[in-house]
């Protein structure tokens with residue numbers, strides 16, 4: 001069984017003469033509008049708590065800031081990211097940590113081009129692969145095998161590379177006859193196997209990954225970790241969100257700690273994890 005992507009598929013930028021990967025984020029803010037003036041009851045509740053014309057209610061360590069705009073529009077929104085700035089260079093492995101609703105997944109989706117921030121500046125240099133949603137980039141009506149062909153087409157692979165990709169993903173996902181059945185029939189664990197196998201078959205320059213992608217049965221996790229190690233070694237940049245400080249300390253060189261959408265601390269993994277653990281111990 002193949003546990004790492006075939007070397008013929010690997011094209012890390014730093015070894016292929018492309019520009020090194022880079023992520024630059026400047027003063028990035030992202031709001032999710034919740035409702036407009038029509039839906040009054042939540043708004044009234046929020047105003048009772050805030051008693052300010054333009055109120056910012058910061059929940060204690062859960063969620064982003066809830067913004068209530070008292071102008072005629074009456075928009076209520078959640079500020080998931082607030083004035084976030086950082087630069088990630090090739091060779092760095094970043095862990096995103098923070099409380100529930102701190103903005104980790106939202107930030108990952110912004111970096112992956114799924115959400116467009118406003119205002120703010122985002123510059124990403126290099127090929128990006130996201131391991132965020134099990135079905136991202138997959139057509140559920142097509143079979144697992146057809147989805148492999150689709151990705152190969154998307155990446156303009158030659159026939160020999162396509163065959164190598166097909167074999168590699170088929171071996172890794174170990175879906176048996178389900179490989180030739182539509183993806184919509186897969187269980188979530190089966191979809192993760194295929195999605196993970198596909199996304200990690202060709203090392204991207206930048207790999208963005210949500211921790212729950214490591215979910216699955218113990219045997220799969222073991223296989224996935226070994227395969228991921230190969231991809232991370234081939235990728236220029238890894239950004240991973242996790243609540244597991246063990247995973248973060250094992251995989252990351254640098255940690256960005258988010259609190260209510262803001263960067264609370266950004267630095268070497270050991271230092272940020274120590275500060276985070278210390279802060280958490282005061283909140284228990």
Ligand SMILES: Nc1ncnc2c1ncn2[C@@H]1O[C@H](COP(=O)(O)OP(=O)(O)OP(=O)(O)O)[C@@H](O)[C@H]1O
Pocket residue numbers: 032033062063064065078079080098099100101102103104105106107
């Ligand atoms: N699609 C959405 N619509 C409205 N609000 C959203 C949406 N997605 C996220 N949010 C809000 O944005 C904030 C940040 O959410 P996000 O999912 O990024 O947090 P997280 O740090 O990944 O949390 P967790 O650790 O619980 O997964 C939360 O307050 C959440 O309620």
